[in-house]
Amino acid sequence: MAKEFARGFYKSTAWIKCKQAYIKSVHGLCERCEKPGYIVHHKKHITPNNINDSSITLNWDNLEYLCLDCHNEEHKFNREKKSATRNGFKFNKKGELVKDE
Template sequence: MAQDFAKQFYSTKEWIRLRFNLIQERGPICQHCKKIMIDTSKLIGHHKVHLTPQNIHDVNITLNPEKIELICTECHSKEPGHFAGSRKHEVYIVYGAPCSGKTSMVNQLAVRGDLILDLDKIFECISGMPLYDKPDNLRFNVFALRDKIIDMVKTRYGKWHNAYIVGGYPAKVERERLAKELGAELIYCESTKEECYSHAISCDAKSTEWQQWIDKWWNAYEA
């Protein structure tokens, strides 16, 4: 699991851009098991040199392509220090624009036993459609499921380790209210509008439709 000092690093646009570029250059393939990853959000940028408070600001380690492997979440969980999670019931709200890399970042941070609430994944699960195809008639059901799980997180119901709430949350008042209710830490997934457009196209999303969602988020965003 990523330590607290590394969480902000994995949310920076420099890291998100580097991981995206590595996937484009090397292909969506796990360098350990050689599995082709159709869902590239499950492809982790793994540092060969373990990150520490002493080297986290050393770009020759953190942003050096030669010292980073692309591996799937299954292989990543087998790496030393990445299997067992802490049982602190800590909560993180990971927010940012559509196609900014929020899901990929959470996959980088989370370990087996953590709770991940991702609206995109709920849509995919109950509709049976591809990740970026969201039937509008299911929105009521999706939001009802999301709210039910958020209530569980709020009351710390269950035996999960830590929880990650993934969403857009462009309005500052809304995300700060939710963070207060859940006792959560906010983590912003840095990106630019142009990078979001590029990610949407690379993920084979409906680019015109998603460009509208991206534009809508940036118009509503409050830093």
């Protein structure tokens, strides 16, 4: 689901045309596993600061067509990379911060 600040962009004619052309260029297949694609993913994520920068939002070098599984995996990886804890620590089942052994 698009973030509030990006909803207008994702409804724009420029994005719809860019997205459709990009999907056609990769033959509608996920660029990672070659299953049918699902979503055009921005490699460098769109933020309130770059939403009006077409070199980010409409640049094919920043796009990747992914199936739902690969897209979910990408975001799972990014969530794990941006862990809420410091390296070497984790939360246990009680919600306490402990050393990761």
